[in-house]
Amino acid sequence: MVSISIKELLNKEPLSQEVTVNGWVKTFRSNRFIALNDGSTINNIQCVVDFEQFDEALLRQINTGAALTVKGTLVESQGKGQNVEIQVKDVTVHGGADPETYPIQPKKHSLEFLREKAHLRVRTNTFAAVMRVRSALSFAIHQYFRKNGFYYFHAPIITGSDAEGAGEMFRVTTLDGKNPPLDGNGNIDYKEDFFGKETNLTVSGQLEAEAYAMGLGKVYTFGPTFRAENSNTSRHLAEFWMIEPEMAFFDLDANMDLAEDFIKSVIKYILENCEDDLVFLEKRLLDEEKSKPQAERSEMALIDKLKFIVENRFKRLTYTEAIEILKNCKPNKKKKFQYIIEEWGADLQSEHERFLVEKHFKCPVILFDYPANIKAFYMRLNEDGKTVRAMDILFPGIGEIVGGSQREERLDILKEKMAALDIPEKELWWYLDLRKFGTAVHSGFGLGFERLVQFATGMGNIRDVIPFPRTPQNAEF
């Protein structure tokens, strides 16, 4: 069925021509006005029906949610808020949607309610807008790396290594027909998981990306990653998508420059290409915030926030400098930031990060040179022997959006570090090989894609920016 998309039709089609559009009914008012949407844009096309010319049984099927093909003439609209409408000549109903049972009715549904309807929620304006922005961001990401000389590298999903050394992995089990591998006592033998090997779903493609950067120079992965952390927060998923560039001959400064430029570039892309959706999401947020006390409302509207990111430099400081600031700041009266760090070496909690970003600097912050003992084994040790060349980018309202580092490229120091952390050399023999043969300074980072989509759309819960969220409670769909 060749038809024109509603987006194209609203943008530039001349009047008086015959058009065919497909879509789903948003509303049908007065047996006369169908608001039709096909997903191509947040905007609906109004289709005007002369009910006397149509069969009553047909009209009765035109309910919210029904799938239609509409044929008619494009004319100037008399209605408010739209330039054109379709004078309907013919309607085909492909599938109705019984108003008694179809859950997505034309009223405001809570996000919690819609999470239970993950297969239908994309038919609401909010989710359609979020998912279009998500798609645009993915495109912008690939485009950025392509323009900057990177190769797209596909890291394995099933792997034997724990890239972060944090042990938060989902194991892969071979069911071998129907039977799980059993040990002598009849218990599942996890050692026999993957055709005789212990494997898990990847927590990060970084280690493999390092191998590829050492041959292709600059690579990036963009794929699903998995964390078996049982955290029920609005920032954590068990399955999330991560963008991980890895660059040979980049030190930490070059890595931070790239990360900042990259984020600005993809945000700029959506500002230029997703205006209608961002305007809609901004309005939605403003409405939502009306119910909050003044102090909790954000100071900037969504689009201004995005522009602020593009136009302002991120603040860079070392972990040690951040600790000094946190030690010297007075606990705020409302006790929002009551846990002030006293010890150098402690990991920052999200309230410390929020204090630095939202209260102290009021802009994105890149913290670097963290204590070695709170960061992963692969990060490059500094001359001081106690900090590593790590960097985290902290964003307003989100917290950590990027984690990255310059990697330890010196074989002897990497081996010492692994020994100290009880990471067996035989598990990462291939990773050590990279340091034996043609090793070089190199760096990279990981950006949590859903956290970026959250920032870009203003959605408060990470479960609402991925089509089918995987969390400890939710893996049904």
Ligand code: 4AD
């Ligand atoms: O800081 P992380 O754990 O770093 C790594 O995995 C490195 N190997 C990346 C690299 O250097 N190539 O994770 C990177 C980012 C975090 O900053 C956060 O944005 C996101 O991934 N992230 C999560 N997003 C959603 N749900 C979770 N459970 C996440 N865990 C990390």
Ligand code: MG
């Ligand atoms: Mg991190």
